């Protein structure tokens with residue numbers, strides 16, 4: 556049976572790789588984006604060219620009315636509930652010292668790490684419960700263990716993902732819905748620009764597997780967690796970072 560998967564922020568970066576992976580596994584994919592319609596369309600086209608089915612839907616997933624519209628559009632289109640949600644979208648991630656950071660800077664990050672996943676889960680869990688099957692994957696970050704200085708806005712918001720994932724997994728497990736978090740290491744994507752071997756050296760030195768991550772590393776893990784094979788895995792925090800951190 557084909558499944559309907561929503562990947563937030565999949566017009567580029569890790570979200571794009573995750574959308575392609577889920578399509579390869581047979582899901583019909585909603586390529587969500589906020590601003591970059593052209594890039595989202597090209598992800599949709601790439602999926603269709605590979606024989607999959609996808610639709611690009613614009614929605615600012617930090618806004619309740621937009622989340623409702625997104626869910627309605629998707630379900631009208633596919634005539635099936637969305638049963639796979641990957642909470643991946645992120646906005647700008649500015650770094651601030653404690654002297655300069657404000658509560659609003661914290662909220663900016665919490666809107667993506669907590670508010671958007673909460674709005675989506677509340678909107679979509681009814682369909683998953685009816686199907687007695689669901690997959691929610693929250694994308695965190697290794698920063699929750701590294702505790703990078705001058706980045707407490709982002710580190711704090713991503714840390715919330717850990718408890719949120721555990722709590723939701725306890726609440727939704729009885730309906731066949733698994734909730735897990737995947738914590739990527741540093742994985743260069745378009746927004747990082749050119750990352751030379753030289754500039755990555757300091758980071759890679761600390762990584763047991765001695766290389767930077769690739770978007771496919773994250774997509775493969777998310778793909779597995781969204782599969783039927785992962786039905787007995789829930790509430791877990793999985794670091795995909797070449798061993799740079801060892802578990803939360």
Ligand SMILES: NC(=O)c1ccc[n+]([C@@H]2O[C@H](COP(=O)([O-])OP(=O)(O)OC[C@H]3O[C@@H](n4cnc5c(N)ncnc54)[C@H](OP(=O)(O)O)[C@@H]3O)[C@@H](O)[C@H]2O)c1
Pocket residue numbers: 563564565566567568569570587588589590591592614615616617642643644645646694695696697738739740741742743744745746
């Ligand atoms: N790459 C890394 O090194 C790394 C490391 C650790 C964790 N992560 C996490 O992995 C996830 C993906 O990161 P990334 O590096 O792939 O990011 P990215 O390349 O900057 O992509 C962000 C995506 O989010 C979308 N987006 C932004 N605001 C949105 C909104 N309000 N509503 C809906 N979509 C929105 C963007 O679409 P538009 O441009 O069209 O708006 C884009 O598709 C994030 O949760 C990030 O924190 C990444």
